[in-house]
Amino acid sequence: MKTQNEFRLIHGNFSPEEAREVLLSLIDRKIEYHNLRAFSNHIRFNDRIDNSQSRIAALQEMKASVSELFDSAARSGQRIAIDSQVTITLLDEK
Secondary structure, eight states: OOEEEEEEEEEEEEOHHHHHHHHHHHHHHHHHHHHHHHHHHHHHHOOOOHHHHHHHHHHHHHHHHHHHHHHHHHHTTOOEEEEEEEEEEEOOOO
16 A cells, blocks of 8 residues: 655745755755765675765756756845645555
8 A cells, every 4th residue: 555645845935045045955965865875885885876976966966056046046136936845655565
């Protein structure tokens, strides 16, 4: 049986500085998580870190794109609306 839950993680209108703080802190935390996970798995199990490395690269690209967007909004005096939903699905182990 599959159970699905949805949670509103971020919802609101932000200044570019506020939006930058909220989103970039999440992205930075994800990068930190993958760095620590890759390091730990490599040290403990001599695992390859290709998957974590590619995810880190994708997150860094996302961070640069989001930063550009916030810079553009700040230059033009715009506010930023962010609506982020997280869906968590509980799966039966098979």
